[in-house]
Amino acid sequence: MTKASFLKFHVTPTVLLGLSLLAAPCAEAAKVLEPRLSTVKPTTPELDEETPVQRLVVKFHEGTRVRLRGGVMQILSEERDADERGRMQRHHVTDVRLNTDVSELQRMVQNKARGRRPERLFREPESTLAARKHLAEELSGKEMADLDLYYELPLEPGMQAADVNELVMQLNALDSVEIAYAEPVSWTASVSAWDARGNATASYELKQGYLDAAPVGIDARYAWSVPGGRGQGVRLIDVEGAWNSRHEDLPAFFYWGGEQLQGVDWRDHGTAVMGVMVGQDNGYGITGIANGAMAGRQGIATQSMASAIQHAARAAGRGGVVLVELQAPGPKTQKGCACNLSQCNYVPLEYWRANFDAIAQATAHGVHVVEAAGNGGADLDDAAYHGAFDRAVRDSGAILVGASSATGHVPMCWTNHGSRVDVHSWGEKVVTLGFGDLSGLGENRGYTDSFNGTSSAAPIVAGAVAALQGAAFAAGKGPVPPREMRALLRTTGTPQAPSSKHIGPQPNLRRALQQVLAR
Template sequence: MTTSFLSMRPLRYAMLSLSVLAFAPSATAAPPSKSLKPRALVAKPTGRELAGDTLVERIVVKFHEGSRVRLRDQRLVALTSERDAAERSLLAGRNLGDARLEADVGAVASLLERAPRIGAIARLFDEPESSLEARKASGERQSGEQLADLNLYFEVPLMPGTTSERVADLVAALNALDGVEVAYAEPPPEPAMVNFGMDAAVRGLLAAADLPPTTPSYVNNQGYLNAAPNGVNAKYAWTVTGGQGQNVKVVDVEGGWRTTHEDMPTLFHMGGTQYADASWRHHGTAVLGEIVGASNAYGVTGIAHAAQAGYESIGAQSSASAISKAATAAGRGGIVLIELHSRGPADGTACTCNTSQCNYIAMEYWQANYDAIKTATANGVIVVEAAGNGSADLDASAYGGRFNRNTRDSEAIVVGGSTATTRSPMCWTNFGTRVDVHGWGERVYSMGYGNVFGSYGEDQFYTSSFSGTSSASPIVVGAAASAQGVALANGRRLTSAQMRSLLRDNGTPQAANARQIGPLPDLAKALPKVISGNY
């Protein structure tokens, strides 16, 4: 199918291209709170990791753990009297006294006044402080690991057309402050679908009337439902108690959905502000079609069609904030799908196809997104994340070890894209040891777009060619929801790390290739182990 997100890109602050700021792991970290496994820090960026003409959307600043910096009356303040013993210990471990910290808080405010901004400083995570504090505490109790205080993240929205070069010195100045853990310029994300370009016929259908003829069934065209080696054995899973995803909540994080589509189930959560752009709307609709398309006599049927689905849109909030809200909605045992990617630094890997998205990578590369994901998985939420379509080797030194599971593991399941029939990596898929499993990256039948049965209005649009790690990741989510439904039916509940191991260890191997994208999940192998508890 031919849908262009470059030509039809929605605007948040303006038409912006994408990029990611690179940092490397830090050699030191603050001492852990009590007996918790310490949280690793990242090295502060120079501000010049990206090409100077990269457009950026916001500046993100995070203060050090224990500082208890908050926004009060539009001002940043350090709530010295409210720090507990653990927070005081964290600051002492970094030799950060009250006077130094207060001076740095003032310096941050002064520096951000100089930014080419279109709004005041605000909290990055758009949830009550008390809710974020409660999830941090519960996640630390369950995981035994120190988690980030998400209330320490702040943002300033930048003027349309702002480039990385324009704010590089400002970012460097922020990172020179002892009280700042990390600061970076952040671009907006895009859906992780391969860009090809929407043809005129499909564009014309967007204004067609919604007519009522009976829609054909496309289930036989959904090859990813079929038995291994080409499919995930969803049809087998439907015969197993819980295998249709019963009692599992799934929340999709991206930009838009057609909630009135004839094959769309009733959604339990509809959060955030949607983009009005049709390209986002078709994308989100196609994603949910693969997972929860209604089981009926027409259209498509989702892999986990009995699961409860919802969405959290990034239209008026950061991706990190949307991930956090989605995790709250999904709850313990639920699943969050991150259907986004953004451009990172050049890693030296040849990019021979899909060149408009070269070096686009998984969203956990950004520290705020990583911390939101880590908080979610620590609280029992399963997170599935598109690896991205940038032809990137995530093990490359350009990424500073941010995708090295041995030192920085969010516990999310990262998904690559394969051909529909050979399980070979698509030419554009990202790859590496951090990519856990794969799904079809081409020729996916689902709802949306309208290149199939597209003459009767958007509520009856279907596609035969959804693509990218955008189409691959929902296949993995469907398999995960099926497995979690079976686990719940047997008195169990899998964590994100357990689900990752289950799907990775019980799949159909990818075709022999130097680019690792992991196996294709096989529910016929996985579900018996879920039932027996041997996972």
């Protein structure tokens, strides 16, 4: 994704089991919802002992209605409705057991808290979370997670998995806890590869091969000839660490959410991502794929990734696009990687349950979520992930993006791959903003020709999604449902090169637009 190895986000090891139908009450009549499947708790620690972690995440079972009041977890049993009682009974949790477990949990974390108390993982008002959950269920016909059952315990800087692995296993042993995990620090999904040169600001658009017609590029220039094909009317929000909003080639952001991380590497990464998607069409520098879209940013410095996704999805709205640009270290499925060793076994953020639930709710609301598949060289079909990336087990509705060579659509050595990866795009030699190796005229005028990783591939796909949605809006077709958009990209794209690593096709906007406009 970037030129460094950043992806630092929190993830929840979660997998879904079993199927059963549950009748959920609606305003006028009972509606049968597709059940939300339970998470498989780990039986042994999943993270290497030296993995940096930043918080503990705990989720109680659905229906338990554990709420934070005055900084203390309380059980509001008298507020449960029939649906919640049914979900709680499904997991064989009684109030007696729940009371015991909540007390035990608070005792367990006291030593690690160092005076701090558990906090809500999702910071929006309870009424807002409840309303969005209900609407998502109505729109999707699927049970959604009660996000108010997620809690976090911030950890001190510098802590590693070894410091909390025993506590995580103790928390998972509590019957009332659906899942507990240590959230690893997230990093950008970029791969280093750059040198230093200096040139005057010029137009680099002709160097942006990913804009070219298929099979090399996604045919963005054709999309620009179609009304709405520059992403007009679409809100596109990047979720990650930081951006340089003063760069000469970026538009004004319509939305500023969260706080930024400090550091030029973070700013360069976010700026490069934004350039690929919304760099201005102004005759100099580069031109973004969806340069007519409204750009926004959601920082993660003071909140979890799951919370950031939730906020971004609300701001993007139905038909909007949320880009998840980070990755984090997951289970060690490989003892070693053939390349990019520093990010070996890094996985997409939806592996962790809180992130998955936030994404699933976003797509249920009609928000397109584009997610970097990560640079860990991992086969996401590996049994070690317990079906977390198996659509037959669970499906967040996100578009997962792998990375290929700039020519030939050959999977990059380090790209994650597997049946869950939907599409791919350039994972190397992407010309965009930031870093300064193409034009080193200061941070506000810096450009690069070597933005790499699934960090470069994912914004190309996000820009394509915004272009397609903009054309649909302009033609009066309305919002394209997220799963329909995902299927469209897969069926109309340019195939990857033959390989044992499945990364899907690269978007072909010319072919996809023909189908969008024929809807």
